[in-house]
Structure formats: C-alpha cells, structure tokens
Amino acid sequence: MGWAAGGTGRNVALIDTDAASGVADSAIEPAVVPLAQLGAAIAEREAGTPRPRWVWSDTEHWYPELLAAGIRIERCHDLRLCHAILHGSVLAAPATLHQGGVESSTWDATNLPAPNAPPPPPHAAAALFDLDDLAPVAAAVEASGDGIDGSEGRAASGAVGSSQASAQREGDPADAHESFAEWHRQMAASTGVPGADRLKLLLAAESAGALIAAEMRAGGLPWRAEVHEQILSDVLGPRPQPGALPERMERAAALTRAALGEPGLHLDSQPRLLRALHRNGVFVESTNRWLLREHTHPAIEPLLEYKKLSRLLSANGWAWLEEWVHDGRFRPTFVPGGVVTGRWASSGGGALQIPKQLRAAVVADPGWALIIADVAQLEPRVLAAMARDRSMAKAGNGTDLYAGIVASGAVDTREHAKLAVLGAMYGATTGESGRLVPQLRRVFPDAMKLVDDAARAGERGDTVTTWLGRSSPPPSPRWHEAQAAATQPDADTADERRARQAARDRGRFTRNFVVQGTAAEWSLCWMADLRLRLDQLGTVGAASGAPRSGAAFSQRPHLAFFLHDEIIVHTPLERVDAAATAVREAAASAGRLLFGGFPVDFPLELRVGHSSDEL
DNA sequence: AGCTGGATTGGG
DNA sequence: AGAACCCAATCCAGCT
Numbered sequence: 183m184g185w186a187a188g189g190t191g192r193n194v195a196l197i198d199t200d201a202a203s204g205v206a207d208s209a210i211e212p213a214v215v216p217l218a219q220l221g222a223a224i225a226e227r228e229a230g231t232p233r234p235r236w237v238w239s240d241t242e243h244w245y246p247e248l249l250a251a252g253i254r255i256e257r258c259h260d261l262r263l264c265h266a267i268l269h270g271s272v273l274a275a276p277a278t279l280h281q282g283g284v285e286s287s288t289w290d291a292t293n294l295p296a297p298n299a300p301p302p303p304p305h306a307a308a309a310l311f312d313l314d315d316l317a318p319v320a321a322a323v324e325a326s327g328d329g330i331d332g333s334e335g336r337a338a339s340g341a342v343g344s345s346q347a348s349a350q351r352e353g354d355p356a357d358a359h360e361s362f363a364e365w366h367r368q369m370a371a372s373t374g375v376p377g378a379d380r381l382k383l384l385l386a387a388e389s390a391g392a393l394i395a396a397e398m399r400a401g402g403l404p405w406r407a408e409v410h411e412q413i414l415s416d417v418l419g420p421r422p423q424p425g426a427l428p429e430r431m432e433r434a435a436a437l438t439r440a441a442l443g444e445p446g447l448h449l450d451s452q453p454r455l456l457r458a459l460h461r462n463g464v465f466v467e468s469t470n471r472w473l474l475r476e477h478t479h480p481a482i483e484p485l486l487e488y489k490k491l492s493r494l495l496s497a498n499g500w501a502w503l504e505e506w507v508h509d510g511r512f513r514p515t516f517v518p519g520g521v522v523t524g525r526w527a528s529s530g531g532g533a534l535q536i537p538k539q540l541r542a543a544v545v546a547d548p549g550w551a552l553i554i555a556d557v558a559q560l561e562p563r564v565l566a567a568m569a570r571d572r573s574m575a576k577a578g579n580g581t582d583l584y585a586g587i588v589a590s591g592a593v594d595t596r597e598h599a600k601l602a603v604l605g606a607m608y609g610a611t612t613g614e615s616g617r618l619v620p621q622l623r624r625v626f627p628d629a630m631k632l633v634d635d636a637a638r639a640g641e642r643g644d645t646v647t648t649w650l651g652r653s654s655p656p657p658s659p660r661w662h663e664a665q666a667a668a669t670q671p672d673a674d675t676a677d678e679r680r681a682r683q684a685a686r687d688r689g690r691f692t693r694n695f696v697v698q699g700t701a702a703e704w705s706l707c708w709m710a711d712l713r714l715r716l717d718q719l720g721t722v723g724a725a726s727g728a729p730r731s732g733a734a735f736s737q738r739p740h741l742a743f744f745l746h747d748e749i750i751v752h753t754p755l756e757r758v759d760a761a762a763t764a765v766r767e768a769a770a771s772a773g774r775l776l777f778g779g780f781p782v783d784f785p786l787e788l789r790v791g792h793s794s795d796e797l
Numbered sequence: 798a799g800c801t802g803g804a805t806t807g808g809g
Numbered sequence: 810a811g812a813a814c815c816c817a818a819t820c821c822a823g824c825t
Contacts, residue, residue, distance in 0.1 A: 451822085468805085469804080472811075489806085493805085497817095538808090561809095614812085695814085698815060807818085
C-alpha cells in the first residue's frame with residue numbers, strides 16, 4: 183500500500199497512491215484524519231508489512247512532531263528536496279517538471295502546472311534501498327474545516343468550510359492533491375530516462391537524509407555541559423558578569439593596549455586596530471593571524487591570544503552552551519542538500535564547525551558508547567571509482583591512499599601525494615601543489631582526465647553532473663556577460679582578463695563539484711544504509727515511562743552526528759559490536775550501491791569509546 | 798533600525 | 810603557511 187500526505191490545518195488528508203494510481207486526479211478522495219491522530223494513523227501503517235514509503239511535501243515540516251511523539255517512519259519521498267534535484271538534473275526528463283514555468287529550484291506548489299503527467303506505472307517508486315518496496319505512500323496533509331470525521335475514503339472536499347481553511351487549501355504546498363500530483367511529475371521525470379536507476383537512488387538517499395537530519399536533531403549529540411564549562415574556565419577564566427570580559431581575555435587586551443600605547447583601544451574593530459598597529463610601526467595590510475605572526479612587536483603575542491580567546495567566547499562560549507545544549511544534548515539543525523554540491527549545511531548551532539578543542543564535551547550516556555567513524559581520503563577514492571581508474575583504486579587498497587600513491591612511484595613522499603591529490607581536485611595551478619599535479623597526471627591519467635574534463639566543461643559554461651545525477655547550477659548572467667564582453671570587437675585586455683578569470687574560477691568549481699558532490703552521495707548512501715541496519719538491531723531493555731521528547735531513540739543505537747565524511751553513533755553498550763559492524767557493512771554497501779563491483783575500498787577509521795576526546 | 802559586505806576563524 | 814574547492818557564524822562598518 184502507498185500513501186501521500188499533506189496539509190497544515192487541523193486535518194490531514196492521506197491518499198492511497200496504489201488505489202489512486204490510474205485514477206483521474208479529480209476523482210481522488212483522500213482519507214481525512216484529524217491532525218492529532220496523524221501519528222497514530224502513520225504508526226498503524228508503519229506496523230504493517232511491507233512498510234509504506236511516505237510521500238510528503240517536506241520532511242522538515244512533518245517529521246519533527248512525529249518524532250517528538252515517539253513515532254519513526256522507515257522511508258519517505260521528500261518532494262521539496264527531490265524537486266530541487268530533478269529540476270536541476272540533466273538526467274531528468276525536463277518537460278515534466280519544467281512545464282508551467284517553474285523556475286525556482288524550490289518546489290512551490292502555487293506555481294506548479296496542473297497535473298498532466300500520466301500516472302506512473304505500478305511500483306514505479308520502488309527505490310534501490312528496497313527493491314521489493316512496491317508500496318509508495320503519499321501522505322498529503324490537508325487543511326480543512328471543522329467537523330470532519332476521520333473515516334477512511336471520505337471526500338475531503340466536503341470538509342472545506344471556513345475561508346481561512348480555503349485560503350490554506352489554495353496555496354498550501356503540503357496540500358494532498360498537490361503532493362500527489364507533484365509526486366506523479368517527479369516519477370515521470372525520473373522514470374525511463376538514461377540513468378534512471380542512479381537518479382532514483384539519489385532521490386531515495388536524499389529523502390533518507392532528510393529523515394536522518396530530523397532524527398539526529400531529535401536524538402541529539404550527547405554533550406556534557408560541565409565538561410564544556412570546565413574547558414571554558416580553564417581557557418578563558420571563570421564565567422564573567424554579563425557585559426564583562428573573561429579574566430584571560432581582559433588580561434590579553436590590557437597587555438595589547440599597553441604595548442600599543444593606547445589604553446582606550448577597541449580591539450574588536452579591525453579599522454581602529456589596524457591604524458593603531460600602523461602607528462606602532464607594524465605595517466600589516468590586515469589583522470589576519472598569519473600576517474601578524476611575521477612581526478615581532480610586543481603587542482602581537484597578546485593580540486593573537488586575545489583573538490583566539492575572543493573566538494572561543496563568541497562562537498562556543500557560555501551563551502552558545504545555554505542556547506544549544508539542553509538536557510545533555512546538543513541539537514543542531516542540519517540542512518540536507520543545503521550546499522550546491524549536495525553536501526549538508528547547518529543553520530544555527532554551528533554544527534559543522536565544532537572546534538576540536540571542545541570534542542571532550544562529547545561523552546556517551548552511562549551504559550552507552552560512542553562509535554566515531556570517518557572515511558580515510560573519501561574524495562580521491564570516489565574520484566578513482568568514478569573514473570574507473572584501476573591504478574588509483576589500487577593505490578587506495580588498504581588504509582592509506584597517499585602511501586599507495588607513493589608506492590605507485592607518482593611522487594616521492596606521502597606529503598607530496600596529499601598535496602598533489604588535493605591540487606588535482608581543487609584545481610591548483612601554482613605553488614608546490616600545482617607543480618606536483620602533472621606527476622599525478624602521468625600515473626593516473628584516467629582519474630585526472632575526469633577532473634580535467636569537468637574543469638573544461640565549466641570553463642565553457644556547461645553544467646557538470648555527479649555520479650548519481652545532481653547537476654551543477656548553470657553560470658550566472660554575470661558570468662555570461664563577462665564572456666560576451668571579451669568577444670566584442672571593442673574588448674580591451676581588462677575585459678579579456680576578467681572573462682578568463684571567471685572561466686577559470688568556474689572550471690575549478692565544476693572540477694571540484696563532481697568529486698565533492700559524488701562524495702556527498704556516497705556519504706548519504708552510507709548513512710541511509712546504516713540507519714536501516716541500526717533499526718534492525720532493535721531496542722534494548724524495556725521501554726519505561728510515558729513517551730517524551732527523544733523517546734524514539736531512548737533504547738536503540740542511533741546516528742548522533744554527521745560531518746561530510748564522519749559519523750557518530752550513540753549506542754547502548756549491549757549493541758556496540760553489532761552497531762560497529764553495521765557501520766562497516768554500510769560503508770561497503772554504499773560503495774557497491776554507487777560503483778557496483780568496481781574494486782575500490784572505502785576504509786573506515788573507526789573508534790569506540792565513552793568520550794570522543796579519548797578516541 | 799535593518800540590511801549588506803568585508804574580515805576573520807572554525808569545519809570538511 | 811598557504812594555495813585551490815565547499816561552507817557557517819560572528820562582529821563591525823557603512824549604507825539606506
């Protein structure tokens with residue numbers, strides 16, 4: 183069975199996508215469930231076999247409340263994220279989604295054309311994570327008026343009463359029918375095209391990522407506030423009164439001001455600080471740490487100390503702790519697909535920039551452990567697999583790809599191997615890295631051809647596409663203007679220089695895009711696969727007490743953190759070994775999902791322990 | 798008062 | 810040390 187859900191009012195409409203398949207949209211009558219009973223309705227269908235794939239407008243909108251009620255779902259299709267992928271992808275059949283003038287990369291139901299794509303063939307939504315998943319569920323939650331009872335099969339249209347409800351119906355992207363129609367369009371766009379399998383895998387992985395992001399926020403990263411506070415007081419001094427600076431900062435500031443002979447100097451103002459430095463004979467262009475370090479004035483050392491402490495205080499000080507850590511959990515907001523390449527972004531809490539200094543605050547609960555796993559040299563391994571470069575893949579057999587590259591004879595030291603590989607992926611042209619790249623090109627021509635081709639495509643203004651089908655954005659109008667200006671008869675050397683510069687910049691972007699984006703896809707598959715494996719390990723002990731926030735994770739191993747190529751799993755001690763095995767197996771599985779039988783290793787550095795500091 | 802862009806520093 | 814790619818968060822300056 184399958185269900186679509188949508189809506190933001192007091193009632194939620196569910197469409198059985200199997201029953202509705204082949205039925206004209208106007209004839210589809212959603213089952214209406216009061217919003218308060220949505221959790222129970224979903225939980226009931228999740229308990230069945232096979233479990234449905236929920237199709238909904240936006241995981242971020244629907245899932246947190248379900249999680250708070252202790253309800254998890256196994257799989258979904260996130261229309262917003264998938265629309266963004268399909269809208270930009272050169273692999274997707276364009277007409278189905280682009281028709282009607284949808285320009286925004288964000289799915290906006292108010293701009294969508296009337297559904298005109300034929301209903302997908304039965305089971306079209308079966309995704310690669312479960313080829314036997316023949317039961318997509320579209321869940322459309324629909325705003326409607328008062329007095330609707332929840333009997334299945336009842337027409338939602340009869341429920342529209344108040345003008346407020348009508349207004350919500352008109353423009354609500356979560357509307358059941360809109361969701362159902364958009365789902366049809368997305369299936370049409372991703373079915374029967376070359377590369378459909380990859381695209382479907384990407385849509386499934388992206389949607390799983392949306393579930394994981396919500397679950398990680400709900401589950402949280404175990405964070406000991408008292409350990410964090412101890413670090414702060416050790417480094418900054420005791421917590422100051424509001425408005426006052428911590429002792430150590432105050433001292434560093436005073437020493438700096440004294441050395442500069444300006445007792446009233448405001449150190450946080452770059453222009454004023456710069457002028458003061460100049461007056462003291464320190465002729466730096468900026469207050470950048472590396473520039474300052476080259477000078478020997480007595481103000482430099484305390485100033486650098488002040489800047490370091492200031493950073494800790496403002497980014498991860500007591501205020502951060504109070505805002506982001508509650509009940510022993512750090513709950514950042516992860517933003518799947520938030521970066522053009524497909525990497526995740528974060529919003530609030532600075533989840534992607536936790537300084538290593540504070541890692542000691544990440545401590546497992548009593549009776550629990552942390553599993554911290556990261557992939558060694560993920561991006562070059564992904565590159566080797568994409569390019570089917572067997573020599574480079576072979577260099578990555580074992581644990582250290584850079585050592586393997588040295589063994590291949592391309593370069594002489596591990597440090598040079600690292601510089602050469604990073605230079606190849608980032609497009610270095612100068613410096614030591616730039617000089618080493620040609621040596622790599624000689625030994626790994628296939629891998630280098632892939633990134634070089636991507637760079638040339640970008641320089642031409644073409645889009646490039648990741649392994650699973652996420653395409654780079656096209657060049658901006660400004661970019662085209664710069665290129666056009668350089669080809670005019672009256673173009674001067676400055677025009678030409680600008681155009682060449684813009685082309686090269688874009689070439690470096692597309693060069694990196696294919697590798698970074700495919701690495702992000704590997705990580706998504708790793709996590710999505712791991713999530714299902716961890717769920718199969720089941721809960722431990724007896725669930726006790728009433729459901730509370732986070733109850734969905736209270737007794738089971740769960741993903742607690744993700745950062746590009748690293749994950750942290752928080753697990754009951756009884757499940758440590760099984761969870762660690764799952765982490766490894768999921769990595770191997772991700773490699774097979776993306777690259778089939780191509781012989782490429784993705785070795786994990788995997789540590790198990792109580793505190794992330796000791797690991 | 799609120800926005801934008803620059804500078805800086807943390808992460809991969 | 811960095812460079813070269815992708816970011817977020819903070820503070821400040823300068824603008825409307």
